[in-house]
Amino acid sequence: MTGTTVLLLDAAGPESAALARAAAARGHQVHAATAAERPAPAPNLAGRVVTDFARPDRAVEDITAYARRRGVEAVLTANEYLTETAALVCAELGLPGNDPHLAHAARDKAAMASVLTAAGVHVPCTRLVHDDAELHDALTDPVVGSPCVIKPIGGAGSAGVTVVTSPAQAAAAADTAREARSRYDRGATGVLVQAYAAGAEYSVESVTQEGVTTHLAVTRKAVTGGVRRVETGHSLPARVPPATETALHRQVGAAIRAVGIRHGASHTEVVIAPDGRCTVLEIAARLGAGHIGILLQHALGIDIFAALVDVALGRPAALAPTAHGHATVRFVTAPCAGRLTSVAGFPKPGPGVPFVRWRAAIGSPVKAAGVNADRLGAFVVTGPDAAEVEQRAELLARQIHVRVDAATPELCEPDQLNSASRPDIAP
Known part of the structure; x- marks a missing residue:
């Protein structure tokens, strides 16, 4: 395969780094458009352009000028905030991308609710x-x-x-x-x-190419209760009744079309009520975060990052499963706000645990889980049987002890377990 030039919008973060690695592994030169204040981008970039993404018109101008100079043949992003910019850049360059006139509806959730309702999608x-x-x-x-x-x-x-x-x-x-x-x-x-949509929370991971959508998996979510809802785990592929799955795919397919997704990944968050009715909460024109790409790889054998590079280049993408296993990720959170003093029992990578990641340094300030960014770490468990994978993940989670020197001691037990020890994921 002849190498080409690929441009990432924002090259920081695990999903962006995985896209960069996948492109480089296939012999492509990888460039990036970055903001000056963002963390260090993925390593081994062939070049980059620094722009101000908060000024979309200027960013599109900067990025398209750079892309033309460098002969860029594919533009993509894993950053939800930049999916509209990516669509506009692709349109300017004549590259495979999403509808630039509808792309804002995958970011502006007021517009999203409007276009989804008009398309007959059941939304709150x-x-x-x-x-x-x-x-x-x-x-x-x-x-x-x-x-x-x-x-x-x-x-x-x-x-x-x-x-x-x-x-x-x-x-x-x-x-x-x-x-x-x-x-x-x-x-x-x-x-x-x-x-408020009551029911079990799921997401649907899909890829669209030339307007044709492939639904890769349904993902079951574990979410904290209370006033602030934080995802504490994902598992895929989730099994739902065939009639429910058909209805789910119908709703998600309509949502994908309504927000103009024509080339690339989508991550659609849904609720399934006890009576099987599907409600679409939101749709994003990107791959699901929270290590969903890793779950797809280990459970279904789909190299989603390589596939998305091919989609951006307008080439056929390998989206068919080559495995039929199960994978789950658990996220570790602090029991309360304060200073992290110790972590015990965090898993190490090994058979059936292909991925672990710890983000917080001992002595650093931590927050109680209020948003997904408050997660301290994550680990992935894989295997051929869904029930066994979930049981092992539960056992590993219960062995983790996070101790925090609490800012408000009465809100934090000294040896309280993290949120990952209380999952609510059904096989």
Whole structure:
């Protein structure tokens, strides 16, 4: 295969690094567009352009000029905040990409709710509010009901999302949503009030090429309870009844088309009610984070990162499973805010545990789990049998002890177990 030039928008983070490695392994030159304030990008880049992603017009201009000089033949990103920019750059360069006129709807969740509803996708009732009066109106709307969810228009990773069970919580929740607004979403104003969808949480991992979508797997999520919901685990492939899976794929396929995903990955978050009804919460024009790419590789034998490089180049991608196993990831979180003093029992890589990652240094400040970014570490367990994999992951999680010198001691037991020891994932 003749090597080509591939450009990543943002080359920091585990998914971006995996894309860079996959492209390099296939003989491609890897370049990156980065922001000056972002962490160090993936190693062994052939070149990079520094731009201000918070100024989209300028970023598109900088990136397309660089891409033309370097003869770039593929542009892709794993960063949710940059999926619209990627679509605009691909359109300017005439490369495979998503519809630039619809790509904003995979980022602006008010627009997302609107286009999904228009496409016949079942979504929660969503109200955009800008002030206290509109907030009050939304809370008293019987279609929204109680509990409800208040969240930012353009957030990610559960940042700024609050489950509100009484009107007294709403003002603080709206402030939390406003504070979580990304610097990439300068034009977005207001917050969203959304009806609460009760049921089991899943995501659907899909890849679309030339407008044809392949659903790779359904992923079951474990999520904390309470007002702030943080994902503590993912497992795939999740088994759902055939009729439910058919309905799920129908809803997700319609959502993918509605937000203009034509070339690339999508990660669609859904809730399945006890009666089997599927509700689409959100859709992102990117691969699912939280090591879902690793789960796909070890459970189904799909090299999703190599496949996404091929999709971006307009080449046939290998998306068919070559294995039929099971994989789960568990995330470790701190029991409370404070200073991390010790960690015991964290797994080591070995047979059936192909991946472990610890992020927090001893002595560093940590937070109680409020957003996905508060995770301290993760480990993956794989095997041929779903029940055995889940049982082993549960056993390993229970052996982990995270000790924190608490900022508020009464909120933290000295040897409280982390959130990964309380999963709610069914095979």
